Amino acid sequence: IPLVPAAQPINPVSFAFASGSTQVRFDGSSERMGIAQAAAPLRLHLGCSGAAPPRPTSLRVGVGFGSHARRKGGRRRNPPRAASSLHPSSNPRAHDHEPALKPPAPAPAVDVAGRDLNGAADHAPQQRRRAASDLEEEAWALLRESVVSYCGSPVGTIAACDPNDSSPLNYDQVFIRDFVPSGIAFLLKGEYDIVRNFILHTLQLQSWEKTMDCHSPGQGLMPASFKVRVVPLEGDEEGATEEVLDPDFGEAAIGRVAPVDSGLWWIILLRAYGKCSGDLSFHERIDVQTGIKLILKLCLADGFDMFPTLLVTDGSCMMDRRMGIHGHPLEIQSLFYSALLCAREMLTPEDGSADLIRALNNRLMALSFHIREYYWLDKRKLNEIYRYKTEEYSYDAVNKFNIYPDQIPPWLVEWIPPEGGYLIGNLQPAHMDFRFFSLGNLWSIVSSLATTRQSHAILDLVEAKWSDLVAEMPLKICYPALEDQEWKYITGSDPKNTPWSYHNAGSWPTLLWQLTVACIKMNRPEIAARAVEVAERRISTDKWPEYYDTKRGRFIGKQARLFQTWSIAGFLVAKLLLENPEKSRILCNNEDEEFANAFNLMADSCNPNRKRGRKAPKKTYIV
Ligand code: GLC
Numbered sequence: 001i002p003l004v005p006a007a008q009p010i011n012p013v014s015f016a017f018a019s020g021s022t023q024v025r026f027d028g029s030s031e032r033m034g035i036a037q038a039a040a041p042l043r044l045h046l047g048c049s050g051a052a053p054p055r056p057t058s059l060r061v062g063v064g065f066g067s068h069a070r071r072k073g074g075r076r077r078n079p080p081r082a083a084s085s086l087h088p089s090s091n092p093r094a095h096d097h098e099p100a101l102k103p104p105a106p107a108p109a110v111d112v113a114g115r116d117l118n119g120a121a122d123h124a125p126q127q128r129r130r131a132a133s134d135l136e137e138e139a140w141a142l143l144r145e146s147v148v149s150y151c152g153s154p155v156g157t158i159a160a161c162d163p164n165d166s167s168p169l170n171y172d173q174v175f176i177r178d179f180v181p182s183g184i185a186f187l188l189k190g191e192y193d194i195v196r197n198f199i200l201h202t203l204q205l206q207s208w209e210k211t212m213d214c215h216s217p218g219q220g221l222m223p224a225s226f227k228v229r230v231v232p233l234e235g236d237e238e239g240a241t242e243e244v245l246d247p248d249f250g251e252a253a254i255g256r257v258a259p260v261d262s263g264l265w266w267i268i269l270l271r272a273y274g275k276c277s278g279d280l281s282f283h284e285r286i287d288v289q290t291g292i293k294l295i296l297k298l299c300l301a302d303g304f305d306m307f308p309t310l311l312v313t314d315g316s317c318m319m320d321r322r323m324g325i326h327g328h329p330l331e332i333q334s335l336f337y338s339a340l341l342c343a344r345e346m347l348t349p350e351d352g353s354a355d356l357i358r359a360l361n362n363r364l365m366a367l368s369f370h371i372r373e374y375y376w377l378d379k380r381k382l383n384e385i386y387r388y389k390t391e392e393y394s395y396d397a398v399n400k401f402n403i404y405p406d407q408i409p410p411w412l413v414e415w416i417p418p419e420g421g422y423l424i425g426n427l428q429p430a431h432m433d434f435r436f437f438s439l440g441n442l443w444s445i446v447s448s449l450a451t452t453r454q455s456h457a458i459l460d461l462v463e464a465k466w467s468d469l470v471a472e473m474p475l476k477i478c479y480p481a482l483e484d485q486e487w488k489y490i491t492g493s494d495p496k497n498t499p500w501s502y503h504n505a506g507s508w509p510t511l512l513w514q515l516t517v518a519c520i521k522m523n524r525p526e527i528a529a530r531a532v533e534v535a536e537r538r539i540s541t542d543k544w545p546e547y548y549d550t551k552r553g554r555f556i557g558k559q560a561r562l563f564q565t566w567s568i569a570g571f572l573v574a575k576l577l578l579e580n581p582e583k584s585r586i587l588c589n590n591e592d593e594e595f596a597n598a599f600n601l602m603a604d605s606c607n608p609n610r611k612r613g614r615k616a617p618k619k620t621y622i623v
Pocket of ligand 1: 159171319
């Protein structure tokens with residue numbers, strides 16, 4: 001019987017393991033069950049009372065799949081009452097949104113400079129300010145309505161709260177990535193508990209037994225989302241109920257995608273929590289340290305890779321369905337880099353962590369070099385690629401990845417501005433994904449994965465391509481759309497990802513907050529302020545959609561949810577940070593000087609025209 005013992009002592013836990021078709025309980029009893037039931041290898045009983053929830057152990061026992069494994073969770077005995085009355089916030093249809101939804105009078109149509117398009121006189125600044133503050137009030141009311149409670153405490157926000165949506169799919173769950181802007185909004189407002197609870201409860205879920213068709217992913221994986229369920233208390237005849245946390249690691253998600261970004265966002269939010277709340281000892285807790293290390297170990301594990309970038313499948317991040325981003329997508333790399341830097345700041349030095357910290361530093365160095373050098377694209381670089389020779393077999397090949405110049409898409413030749421540049425979406429042998437991905441580029445600025453020059457150039461490009469990337473609603477998730485045959489082959493003819501819709505170059509208001517952090521970091525907040533103004537004109541009247549369709553973001557997305565929480569929270573974070581720009585420091589990472597020097601020397605040594613005789617860096621980095 002493959003029973004792996006508990007890694008750490010934990011609080012009351014009763015567990016069972018499967019032996020053939022008999023489940024043996026540790027209390028000595030046993031019961032017969034079928035294969036599907038053997039899927040319930042352990043049942044954890046976790047107290048809800050303490051502020052610090054105990055960390056569950058991971059017991060790899062028997063074969064696990066199916067619904068039972070998903071029924072494990074923190075539990076509390078409740079007096080019998082209707083489930084819906086217990087958790088209105090976890091049931092979007094239990095809400096009556098109308099009272100909170102008294103949107104301010106729709107903002108009149110105005111041009112970029114704020115002039116009334118109907119020819120009326122310019123609005124008094126005072127009036128505009130009032131409209132903006134009404135909008136913020138509305139956004140706060142909606143954000144608070146999306147809060148989900150577990151055992152009486154707030155633990156997250158539901159993905160979308162549309163009272164008229166009859167099939168919410170998994171939008172009634174707390175998504176890890178979606179909660180980040182909600183969490184930041186609450187932090188900026190001085191409401192720290194919800195973030196602390198979220199961090200601790202998702203930490204519990206990290207060690208859950210998770211399997212899909214008999215296979216378990218790495219232990220550090222964080223779920224994509226979780227739900228608070230109210231279920232009848234097992235064995236209780238009086239109808240008592242209990243709450244359980246029910247995570248989804250991708251085993252139920254559409255396409256069965258692994259949420260690689262969840263753990264990275266978790267680390268980033270953890271650091272932001274400490275910096276904002278001043279609770280700097282929080283990350284020193286043993287369970288939190290273990291959580292950080294599990295994520296790092298999973299990401300830093302040796303594999304077959306030749307590249308320092310993280311190798312992932314399609315759909316492992318915000319674009320959580322097939323969009324041709326398998327391999328080394330920029331979004332994951334920038335979050336990875338940011339999470340490594342945040343983790344390095346928080347890891348407490350101890351004997352056992354020296355190897356991990358060494359591996360982390362080496363990876364940081366190699367990753368920043370790789371991205372800055374090989375993902376960077378501007379007009380000059382594009383011309384270089386255009387003239388590449390191929391089939392170079394040597395150590396000092398110029399065209400290292402054997403990119404065929406014919407791959408350069410026709411749109412790019414026209415699109416690349418004379419000034420400015422960006423990091424391409426993906427790099428693989430003989431493949432460059434030349435699409436512009438907003439989140440990856442913005443977070444490369446925030447995390448200092450991009451150099452200062454590159455960061456400014458990315459913002460120059462955003463300005464130069466405003467009518468493509470912002471247009472009538474910020475911000476395009478990527479540019480341009482996959483169309484015709486490309487759409488057919490790359491997305492598998494996905495009807496949700498049709499050209500200029502959803503992930504396929506739709507416009508996502510939530511990206512406003514990342515744009516704002518990046519602009520503030522580069523001391524160019526006016527760019528973000530302009531984008532916020534564009535969003536303000538219609539986002540509330542449109543009922544805070546998840547995304548917009550068409551080239552210029554003119555229509556509410558075909559299948560977009562309304563009252564999408566991260567659209568609301570993203571808007572709020574952008575507003576709050578523009579009011580208090582210094583607060584964006586809780587999210588930014590500064591350039592590591594030692595790395596910058598080493599990078600310059602390495603870049604120099606990779607340049608075939610380099611001058612000889614320059615000094616090597618003092619420290620050695622394995623790249
Ligand atoms: C969609 C998005 C994903 C998001 C989820 C919940 O699946 O693609 O990024 O986390 O909805 O809003």
